[in-house]
Amino acid sequence: MAKIEELKTVMKDSGMTVVAIAEKSGIERATLYNRLSGVGDFTADEIIGLSKALHMTKSQRDHIFLE
Secondary structure (H helix, E strand, O other): OOOHHHHHHHHHHHOOOHHHHHHHHOOOHHHHHHHHOOOOOOOHHHHHHHHHHOOOOHHHHHHHHHO
16 A cells, blocks of 8 residues: 555656646646545556656655555
8 A cells, every 4th residue: 555645745746737737747647636535546657657757766656555
C-alpha cells in the first residue's frame, strides 16, 4: 500500500494541481482521486507516470510506493 500522505506532500510541493498531475502522468483524473482516497492500489504504469510527472528520485518513489 502506498504512503498516500507522503505522496500528497510531494504533489503539493510540486506546485501543480491534481488535475495537472493526472494529465502529466497519463492517469485519468478520477482514477488518481480514487487512488488518493485509498480506492485500489497504484499500478506499475501509474507509479511510473507519477514518478516522472513529479520528478521523484528512485528512493522517493520506492519509499512511497514499495516499502
